[in-house]
Amino acid sequence: MLRKLFKFHGGVKPQTNKTESTTQPIAQVPLPDRLVIPLHQAVGGHPRPLVAPGDKVFKGQRIGGADGSLSSAVHASTSGIVHDVVPALMPHTSGLTTLSVIIEPDGEDRWGELDKVNYRRTPPDELRDFLRDAGVVGLGGAVFPSYAKLKPGKEGRLKTLVINGAECEPFITCDDLLMRERAADMLKGIVAMRHMLQAEEVLIGIEDNKPEAVAAVQAAIAASGQSGIEAVAIPTRYPAGGAKQLIRVLTGIEVPHGRRSTDFGVQCFNVGTAYSIYEALELGRPLISRVVTVAGNVDRPRNYEVLIGTPMDHVVRQSGARPDSDRYIMGGPMMGVRLPAFGVPVVKATNCILVGSPALFPPPPPEMPCIRCGECAKACPADLAPFEMYWFSRSKNFGKAQEYHLFDCIECGCCSFVCPSHIPLVDYFRFSKSEIWARERDKEASDAARDRFEFKNFRQEREKQEKAEKLAAKAAATREKVAAEGQAGTTSAAAETPDVAAKPAAPSAEDTKRALIAAAMEKARQQKAQVAPKNTEQLSTETQADIAAIEARRAAAATPPTPDA
Amino acid sequence: MSQSTILGLSTRTAGAMMAFTAAFTALMAFTYEATHAQIAASANEEKMKLITEVLAANAYDNSLLDDYVQLGPTRELGLDHGGRVYRARKAGAPVGLLLEATAPDGYSGDIDLIVAILPDGTVNGVRVVSHRETPGLGDYIDPKKDKDKKSPWIGQFSGLNPATLPLDAWKVKKDGGQINSHAGATISPRAVTNAVARAARYAAANRDRLFGAATGASL
Amino acid sequence: MDLRAYRDIAWNGWWKQNPGVVQILGMCPTLAITTSIVNAVSLGLATVLVMAMSNLASSLLRNFIPYEIRIPVFILIIAALTTVVDLAMNAYLHSLYLVLGIFIPLIVTNCIVLARIEAFAAKNEPLASTLDGAAMGLGATMVLTVLGAMRELIGNGTLFSGIEMVIPGAHEIQVFGGDYPGFLTFILPPGAFFALGCLIAGRNWLEARRQARARSNPPAPQAPSAPEPTSAEPA
Amino acid sequence: MINSPFVRKPASVQQVMLQVLLALVPGIAAYVWFFGAGILVQIALASAAALAGEAAMLAIRGKPKALFLGDLSAIVTAWLIALTFPPIVPWWLTVTATLLAIVVVKQLYGGLGQNPFNPAMAAFCLMIVAYPALMSQWPAAGQLDFSSQLQLIFGGARQVDAITGATPLDALRTALRAATNPDSQLHGLRASQLMDGPAYGMLGGKGGEWVALGFLLGGLWLLQRRIITWHIPGAFCLALAASAGLLWAIRPEGFASPVFHLASGGAMLGAFFILTDPVSGATTLRGKLLFAAGAGVLTFVIRAFGAYPDGVAFATLLMNLCVPLIDMNTQAPVFGHKKD
Amino acid sequence: MLTALLVMTAVALVLGALLGYASLKFKVEGDPLVEKIDAILPQTQCGQCGFPGCRPYATAIASGEADINQCPPGGEEGIRKLADLLGREFKSLSEEHGVEKPKSVAVIDENTCIGCTLCIQACPVDAIVGAAKQLHTVVAGECTGCELCVAPCPVDCIAMEPIVDTLDTWKWRYPVIQIKQAA
Missing domain, CATH: 3.40.50.11540 (NADH-ubiquinone oxidoreductase 51kDa subunit)
Structure with a gap:
């Protein structure tokens, strides 16, 4: 059927x-001198290291433990000695490092204990x-x-x-x-x-x-x-x-x-x-x-x-x-990741190491303007309108780009592949996406900061009030005591005492804050003053000459012009 | 700020509004009174300007705009809603008729004309009063838009007389007549030419009736 | 109010906040009437007159106008003054009046007039307000004039056609000679848009260049002790 | 730095434009055969002006000249201008029109890909409004030999009243209008009778129908090459024929037949080469249908009731204006968001 | 003439009364502008603008008491957004209020900290945890980098460290437009 x-x-x-x-059939690769195993190889939380430098590990031994609700463990690929646990370059376009376990193989390639499961x-x-x-x-x-x-x-x-x-x-x-x-x-x-x-x-x-x-x-x-x-x-x-x-x-x-x-x-x-x-x-x-x-x-x-x-x-x-x-x-030529160096390690995501050369993957012809021919839309497997998204990504109008379903883009590269204007469309979409994520993070952070700030103000206000109440209670107690001792006193006069007492005790929160700010700014200014001369010590002679010239100009500008100036 | 009740505020704004309105309306009324007479004079002068182009000012001595006959709907002149015929006289003798006429078949609708016809039937001059012909194409029927300032197209009608010129010649050349027209733009001149021919015939046929009617009479 | 403030007001009207090419206000007459310099200047001057007078009047009366009814009163002032100008033109410049037609009464609805009263005259003293009205009006007139000149020159090959309506006996100038075929599109409404677009672009370009220059030159003259007048706006 | 994809289809704007130019050749060949070689002079003039204008603007704007001149888009504009203008307009008119199209309508808006209006059609509209008389002088097929064409193009005086007239489209409309006038000799004649003159040929004007056929062939080749899709030509022709057919069916004595409308004027050129300009046209599939159908109806309306002879250019510009709105409202649902 | 005057005055009377009535009847309260400005400000609460927090500064901008170029953490982009919102002209950052710096977080040197709580009081967003006589720590995720805790520290144990890129915060760069180079 x-x-x-x-x-x-x-x-x-x-x-x-x-x-x-x-x-040819699948072949084995001889053991390298050193294995660099990044702990973070999968989507989700960063696994925590389970080994320390100097530890002996067996093949298949867990060296990174899954952490968080979505995470995955990492294992030693061969037996040997843990040389170090340090950040190392990852196989990623960014060229960033990630915490990795570096193993020096002992050549025995000995498995540890393996538990099967039914x-x-x-x-x-x-x-x-x-x-x-x-x-x-x-x-x-x-x-x-x-x-x-x-x-x-x-x-x-x-x-x-x-x-x-x-x-x-x-x-x-x-x-x-x-x-x-x-x-x-x-x-x-x-x-x-x-x-x-x-x-x-x-x-x-x-x-x-x-x-x-x-x-x-x-x-x-x-x-x-x-x-x-x-x-x-x-x-x-x-x-x-x-x-x-x-x-x-x-x-x-x-x-x-x-x-x-x-x-x-x-x-x-x-x-x-x-x-x-x-x-x-x-x-x-x-x-x-x-x-x-x-x-x-x-x-x-x-x-x-x-x-x-x-x-x-x-x-x-x-x-x-x-x-x-x-x-x-x-990966492949359509979605593959450009790597920052030759020596980055093979990770779980590495399905292919594609070796490139200028002849094999020539740099694209210069990017021409979009002529809205719609080829990209014809090629898009997600039914998107890449040229519209490109337009808005290019002008950094991210809201509009999102309206055109930017996040439905799977970055397959079809649009860039067919574009007669040779526009790196996918690069624009990657840029927009990461920019939008960054903005969302910033927005969340600033919203959280605002909430925390407002809560702190509210808390201070409340504390002040509580303090005042406490003082009032204390005053009332004193008054009662006084009254009990038989001293004459009008209630109205006594009632005013707590206010008087409270005032000097609680300077307004605003004032303290202003004072703090002033102090902080003063300190920053001093630091700047301290730092500035430091810079001038290691200047080249040309720069110093430049500075002298600028100073001279400044001085000239500050004095009224003379006829020959 | 004490009277910020709704009633108080309303009274206050109403009063202020009234005062300002009275003052500025008075200003407008005053200006109107002051310019009233001058405006009427200027308007008449403007109308006479066009008439002077088709009939010299020294050819007559009557008050032209006041000496007219009111026409009802007239097919011959293309007037669906009627129009006026002004009569020029010198020392009481008729020296010319000024007919309002309309060419209904312009490229973009009606073309309003004024045609001056001498008592012997000769066309003394024609001017376009208003039209909607395509700019640059058919609008040369209006001498103001005609590139040829020295001998504008519409000047061709001056001196034609239906009594001496056979009716076949009152056509644009494309239709076999003797009136020139520009290449690629014959519709507007054709419409004007036909309208002038009709007007000339009408004037010849009705001359005495038009001159004889009392001023302001409706025919 | 010192001289500098007055200069700022004038500069504001002519360049910085120019009603025609910056605020893009009062487009209806700007586009419709600029088929020749004479038309453009005439309408422009009528606008100047109305703006200066209405700004003056509003400024004088500003303390007597209740806040709640200020807009109707302003409109009233403008309408009255426009009517005065309209009647006067009708009486003494009748043929020009016929050409400008509805656009003279339409000055009432030119939003730049009301905008300046509301934004300026209602808050400032009479002399400055009059100057502001006049400067804004002149700014608009400048745009109208340039537009009119462009359209007349390109569209017709002439300048000052219809001048005899204003100065009897004067004649238009045939710039390119009688053979110029003309470019009718520029006289017709579309040309107004093209010309205005070019003007706005030109102004933005000049302004961008001015700012770029200001940025590349260090802002030294800002120092209070430097009295050189080099920071004066380029004309 | 270059990121994925690292491979690309060997396609370029230049290739697209080149194929469009090639597709115009059959129509041009028919044009030359019936109306003489004057059109070739116009094409050369327009191309030279387009390249010069483009080069000057690129220099001013600091863009690489070789790259953008090589994309051939200016040549396409130039050819379309030459092909839509009467073949005997004076040389300065062709040059001015091309320069306006390239400098104002294309480059001032930001150059290739940024112009909201079709440059060739914008130039056509500018010119027909500015010089309606010159833009309305069309020679009939075989009427003028090459030397008199050259003289008209480069010569000064144009006393051509006797030999040139309006296009069949315009002539028919005038005749139809005259036929409604009881005073006219043509009064009461039907469109089919009015079209009985030697200038009309079989369908849409003698010779004109063959040129249209040439453009149709070129357009079909573009379809086959997948440079254009069927949506725009199809919807345009259908809408033009439908609107013309409707009024023709109601009052055959007052309107021309749909076949006449399709075969005359700029209908075929418009359907396959002008409206399909991707830069100024709609891009979504539904949008293309709407865009072209609108242009078809407008073309008919302008031809039947407007003041200028042909309506394709004005219809194109009017629909160009609507493109952002059309595109925005005709976005197809994306993967996974469709309602089945 | 008199009729015109009378009609106009009567109309004016009615309209004037109506407007006076409407102005009180439909009065609008509140100031949403402050909210909009506050949303643009970075919420570092650093006070470099001279106001105790972002919201007071937003209020000051809305009432015209403060200029739009007093917020160093917001940087040029922030000023541009404010200028757009308020329809004002862009100005460069006022120097007396500080300079734009890379984003950073406060880090307490745990060897030096004496647990005085001064920084805890200074922190506008409660991002420092600890108690008297105990080691304090900055919660990095909540620190806005305002630097307000740096000055009060009696032992100078708080340092500002710039935030480094991680895989989560790394951003793809804007594609380089290659047209110009191709010439």
Whole structure:
């Protein structure tokens, strides 16, 4: 029976460049001298370090513990000594550092104790905790902790479990090879996931340019005897591997931005994730390695099983990078991340190390003005109007950009790909998004500050009042005492005493604050005065000459002009 | 600030408003009185300017604007709502008729004309009083808009007489007549030409009746 | 009120807050009547007259006008003075009056007149108010004149056509000679928009350049002890 | 720094514009065949003026000249100007119009991609308002040889009353109007009878219909190349034919047939080359339909009741004005937000 | 003439009364402008403007007592927004009120702190926790960087540290427009 497939709007067909790296089976990469394992590799909270410099670790030993409601554990990829726990460069465009555990391998590659679990007998919550501590995250690139997605919807069951083997990005073949070589084990992972989600049916979507993978998976399904699992060949079109696009193609359901797909009875996992779930549950092995495609400007494009934390240049060396390589890209050419250095480590999100060169990925022609031709809108798989969003992003009119559904953009790059004016549309959208987030953070912070400030004022006011009341009570007590002692006194005169007493005791809050401010500003001024001369000491002679000239001009301006001035 | 009750404030504003209004209305009334006579004189002068262009001022000696005949709707002159015919006389003798006429088939609607016709039927002059022809295209029928200031298009009618010129010639050249027109813009001149021809014929046929009627009489 | 304050008022009306190209007020006459310099200047001067007089009157009466009814009273003042000007023009410049037509009475509804009374004359003494009205009116007149000149020159190739309506015996100037084909669009309403657009752009450009220059020159003359008049606004 | 995507489709503005120019060639060929080679002179004049004006403005604005002159958009504007103007207008008129289009309508608004109005059509409107007489002189097919065309283009005096007239569109409208006048010789004649003159040809004016066919062919090629979509030409033709057909059906003696409207004047050029200008046109699919349909109805209304011969240019500008409003209100629902 | 005068006066009488009535009947209270200004101010509550907090400064701007260029933390962008809101001309930051600085938070050197609580009293947003004779700590997320706690500290143990980018706060940069370079 042929399954009815649906279409998603837009999409492009870039050159796939996949054949070169699929000729060879997955290979192992020799142990590097040093592994740099960032603790924060998945969406969610930063895991806390569980090891200290000098500690000995086994392969698979937890070195970062999940922290917070959404977080995922991190493990040592091989046995060795913890050299340090320091911030290290991460594989991210920003070039920022993140706390990382640096391990010097002892070469033994010795596993620690591995506990397996029988997922059919374990309660779901425990199972999820197990997967969290095994560090299983989505290997399609989003690195969302898998345990958080392995919850059936409200009805306790799921209609469709979608397994993403589409792998639509050019160059990348890691999922293809994984399906060809490890389809049976991957299927075991899928069965486990199906059990956890109580899914009625499982659809494995594979682009039809990977017939070997389709065949392998179909054979594995047949061999396993499972029913309700189907490998579906879908038309090759980027970004068919986007989770929402794949769900659309296979089920016809469109999951809107900001909604969970479980609400619609669907959940989507990558094939690599399925395999690592198999490893975690059946073998007890946490996620410490993954299949990585090395492609692009290399002599022998190939897929490797790479330990998390292996420096990328170490991996690329196996494939023989050509001398004109000028950059590494993590991921494919459409959505890949430009990396700040060659030596950044392979992380769980690294599906591909794409070696770039000026010849392979030439810089785009100069950006021309938008002519509103609408090509981008035709290509957009999210049905957006990128040229409108571009217009408003460019003019920093973020409110308007959001009105045009900026946040529905999945940054797939189709619009930039087709733009005849060579506008880096996605860059504008990334810019706008981060700018909007920053503004929202600022707004939240300032709202909180306002509330706290107002509360503090209110509190001070209240304290002042309480103080006054206390004083009044005290005065009343005194008065009573006096009255009790038989001294004559008019009530009206006595009633005034507390006021008189209270006044000097409570200077207005305003006054104190003003005094404080004055003091603070005075201090700041003094500091400035102290700092200023310091600067002048290390000035070059030219600068000093400049300063002298400026001083002279200033002096001249200050005196009335003389005839010869 | 003591009387900030609604009634008090209302009385106060009403009073002030009334005072200001009285003062400034008085100012306007005064100016009106002062300029009244001059405005009427200026208006008459303006009307005479156009008439002078088609009939020289020294050709007659009567008070032209007061010596008129009121016409009802007249097909021949294109007047759907009637119009006036002014009569010029010198020493009591008729020297010319000034007919209001309308060409209904302009490119953009009616073209109002004034046509001066001598007692012998000769057209002495034609002027466009108002029109809505396309600027730059058909509006050269108005000598003010005509590029050719020396011999404006509309001057062609001066001296034509239906008695001597066959009716076939009272047409634009495109229609086989003798009146010139600009390339690509023949509709407006055609309309004017036809209207002038009709007016000339009408004047010739009704000359005596028009001159003979009492001043202000309706025909 | 010293001389400097008066100069500021004048500068404000002519350049900084120019009604025609900065505040973009009173567009109806600005666009409709600027087909020739003579029309433009005539209407402009009528506006100046009304503005100066109504500012003066409002300023003189400002302490007697209750706050609640100030707008109707201002309108009354403007309407009365406009009527006076209207009647006078009708009587003594009749042919020009016919050309300017409805736009003379429409001065009443020119928002710049009411705006200046409300914003300035209602708060300032009579002399300054009169000056403000006149300066604003002249600012508007300047715009009208330039627009009129542009449109007449480009559209017709002439300047001062219709001058005989104001100065009998005077003649228009044929700038490009009799052969100039003209550019009728500029005489027609669309031309008014083009010309005004160009004027606004030109003014903004000049202003931007002025500010850029002010920024690149260090603000030294601000020092109180530096009495050089170099900071005077460029004319 | 360059971020993803690192690969791009080999597409450029230049290529788009080049294909538009190529698509104009069949129409131009028919034009030359029927009306003489004078149009080629006009095209050359307009192109030169466009490049000069663009280069000057780019220099003033400090933009790279080679890049923007190479995008060919100025040439497209120039060609459209030449093709919509009568082929025998004096050279200075073509040059002035092109300079106005490039300098004022395009560059002053910010250059390529920023102009709210179609530059060629804006220039057409400016010129027909400024020089209605010159802009209304169209030679009939085969009426003028090349040398007399050249003389009209470059010569001084234009005593061409006898040999040039209005376009069939304009002539028919005038005749139809005359037919309503009881005094006219044409009184009572129907449109079909009025069109019986030698200037009318089969459909929309002798020769004119073949030029229109040429533009139609070029337009279809653009459709096939996916440079344009069917929405704008389709909606425009449909709306023009429908509005013309409605009144024609009610009063055939007072209005021309829809086929005549489609085949004459600038209808085909407008449908495939002018309204489809992406910069000044609507961009959403529904917006395109609305935009072009509006232009179609307006074209008919202006042709039938307006003061100027053809309505395409004015209709285009009027609809250009509405584009922001149309686009804003016709945004398609985005992924996941559709109501099924 | 007299009729005109009478009619006009009568109309004026009625309208004048009506307006006087309406002005009292439909009086509007409150001043939403202050709220709008306050929303633009950065809420650091630092007092560099010379007013004890952002809201007092907003009130002062609304009533015309303070200029719009007295808020260093708001910076040029803040002044521009205020200028837009109030329809005034942009001015550069007034120097006597300070200079625009990168955002920072106060950090207490825990080795030096003597637990005097002076900084706690100074903090306008209660971002410092601690009690008498106990170590104080700044809650970084709540610190607005106003520097008001720096001066009161008798042992000078509070330092302002600029906020560094993290992955959560890192921003994509505005794409460089390459047209000019291509020339």
